[in-house]
Amino acid sequence: MSNLSLDPLLLAVAAPLSLAVAIVLGLPKRWVMKLAYAGFAVPALTALWAWWSFGDAAKESHGYAFLSSYSTGLDGFGIGLKLGLNGISLPLFVLAGIVGLAAGLYAIQSGAERMKTYLALLLVMQAGLMGMFASVDVAFFYLFHEMALIPTFIMVGIWGGRDRSYAAMTMTIYLTLGAMLSLLGLIAIYAKSGASSFDLMALRDTLASSPLGEVTQKHIYGLLLFGFGILVSLWPFHSWAPLGYGAAPSSAAMLHAGVLKKFGLYGLVQIALPILPLGALHWSHGLAVLAAVGNVVVIGLVTMAQRDLKQMVGYSSVMHMGYAFLGIAAGSVLGAGGVVMLMVGHGLSVALLFLLSTSIHRRVHTFDMDQMGGLAPRAPVLAALFLVATFASIGLPGFANFWGELPIFFALWSFSHALTVVALTGTVISAVYGLRAVAKVFFGRPSASFTRLCATQPPPDIGWSEKLPALVLVAAMVFIGLWPRSLSTGIDRALAGEPAAVVANR
């Protein structure tokens, strides 16, 4: 149903991508700086439009709206660019739009070296992120993910902080391994289903009538679980994450930790759970133990021990992925829905934390929290924003994260009482390290070096250029926190009646 009228989802991919191409072809710098706003705003506006009109939009099978498809010459392989959104992909599409806008705004004012290349890479990444969540075709879903992933490596390698070369290399090897395993799993679904198509709707229709055998499901789900797991920093395959985020420039870290990393979880919820329910059941106990003990408790304790602010945020993001894995392991609609909400909430809050960490670094010239202290009187707005981000990250009510963690704990309780208790200790841990960071950075006695710094060049509070992207994220967190139904209705509709629900109830 390709037609000539403007397809908003395609626009969200094409606008940043074509701007990036224009930059590569030599667009002059003053134009770049102006057009970059549009390059990041168009996807965000498209996402808001999709959010607004999703409820009334006409739905096709599996609750997809805004469908459109384009041939790329691979119809013989069953591959084609097919865009659309359902209740699961819509929240993530919105997340990608909003975080992308914030990261873009932050990058434009960051004054990085080789600004044009930096923005071009961010725009490619943004195009990949929008395309990833809008793709109904599994092959393009993967392709868009890689399109967003490669710029991350380059950005870490060129604009990264300390150990950037090593960090970029580690990230590349880990994430390539993860991507390759998940690609193999996706190919396995394609080859075994007999649908001769990478179109997720066709795959699900075919597999609904003739599901895969239990052994096949187990194997394929295992491939996907570990492939996606590496990409989402499932313990013990997480070590790339703090290293990479610690070195990454802030906008790249925001987009990767906030949005790109959700690829794996999204793949599990959108593709693996509905198609491979028996496989999910088989792996659920192992996954739950890994996530609860490894990601939540062990990494939680490691996070508490961090002195470096950015590393701490990186580790905390690994830890929170544990909750998401627990929601997937729980295998119920409630759990899976919680995962989707948590992805949105966590994406917004971790992006905000990375943004604010860099703003803090700009003022105190260090990431070492022992060298900070007493910043709040000098930068009250920054302090307030950081406090908000920390509260959101801990999962206090009123923020989007809360509506993710709460259903996950409920779902987990009916799955395993013991693991719920283990996982709940995590909320205490995250409160400890979150609030301690706030105390160390903003309150208490200023360190000697910071006092010296204040004497020579007192740090200003954050201005509008940094405040605006932060406020975009805060607004989204609070809006979803106060009105979760704006997303959860669609999630419920998309998940209800899934095979996963049936398996969990039997």
Added chain:
Amino acid sequence: MDFPSLRELAAGNPWPAIWPELSLGCLALLLLVLETVLPRAARKGIPAVSILGQLGILAVLLANFDTAYRETFNGLLMQSPSGQVMRVFFLVSSIFVSILARASLPGRGVPRVEFHHIVLVVAAAMMLLVQSRNFIMLFVALETVTVGLYILVSYTRSNPRTLEAGLKYLVMGALSSALLLFGIVLLYGVAGSPGLAGRTGEAMQFVGLSQFLGANPHNFVAAAGIVLVLSGLAFKIGAFPFQIWVPDVYQGAPTPVTALLAVASKAAGFVVLLVLVTEVFAAYEWLVGPVLTFMAAATILFGNLAALKQNNVKRLIGLSGVSHAGFILLAVASVGQGPRAVGAVYFYLIAYLIASFAVFGVMTILSGPDDTTQELSDYCGLAKESPFLGGVLACGLGSLAGIPPLAGFAAKLFVFVAAFRAGHFGLLAVAIAGVVISIYYYFGWIRAAYFNDEAPISPEIAQRARTGGGRVLRITLAALAAATVVLGLYQGPLGRLVSGH
């Protein structure tokens, strides 16, 4: 006067059917004639004549793209759509090689026109090679290719490393030809033995041999012959355990010749292998299957592991080429599962051609007076000095590494899908490991070009990066880099062609 038998013979020889090969040969001769008749000052234009002539042939070939199956020359040759694709492939390769040579040969004190002449002859012979359906024809075409390459490999003969490479290639090439010939002889002999069912005197014809093998699917002598033929081909494509010549020869040969070896010669070997496996040795799947499977796994692992520690980029690209041979073998091992795997082989070859020439182009521009010593450290800071060359290199290497959305990714995807359908799960695991290992050295190269700011680029290399190569080569490189991106996202008619639609 009437010679009915001659006329009959002539009727089976439709010379127009091989016009691309004939015109390449004529063009090659024309170059030599021009060198003798033109005044010295005008001889500089001869490489341009070669390139323009080839472009002309390419244009006519594409305009009359003939997708019919036609047996010609009494069964010596077979025209087919895949043969047409490969004709274009070899012509495009030889055009790129000519462009590289035009930029790199001047100043090395070697005759130039003869180089272009031999490249054209080799290209024509490769075209015949992939269309041949008779072992005599196959061997003659193969030897024409190989003898041409003997000369080209040791072309800059004042360099001791080049001489060494030439000698190694000569010895290894002769050995592989001997193996191949011995295998052919065994097959011919056993197919004619009177005691066996389906014996034939036409065993040099692929059709005749195929029928004989079908009637005797477990003959030991035939099996030995098949293994020898496969070994001979494994030399050509640089597959394990016949890959030892690759790093030395790739390093010593002039860069344009390395490109010719890496792309066209390897592709020719693969197409012959594909034809033999699908059309002739089909009854010996029990033997060919395991042999190919073993070779694919060992080739992928060897190529990638050996490339890890290379600092000379020509050795690195050679060993990474070995691993690519392994990936293509993976697809060849899966052809039992239908035409998609065959399409995957062709698509992989095309993606490999584009990406390789992009990288070889950058190497040609940066190479100094001694072509054989190009180290990874020479690339430090390249992207800062010349963002254009850095971008081309990143596109080429990224595509070779199989990073989406570049063409190499689509190629690997098709190969993996084919292997999955054929049920080669173990091989896929090896292939995935290979891809992850390969990321390390490809990324190391890109890292040297982009991220490394410790060792500054040397002034001579910086000078070459800014101005070297000439306009034609630079435009070609831009087109190649663009092609890796476009072909990764939109395969268009090529995708339909390889997916059999």
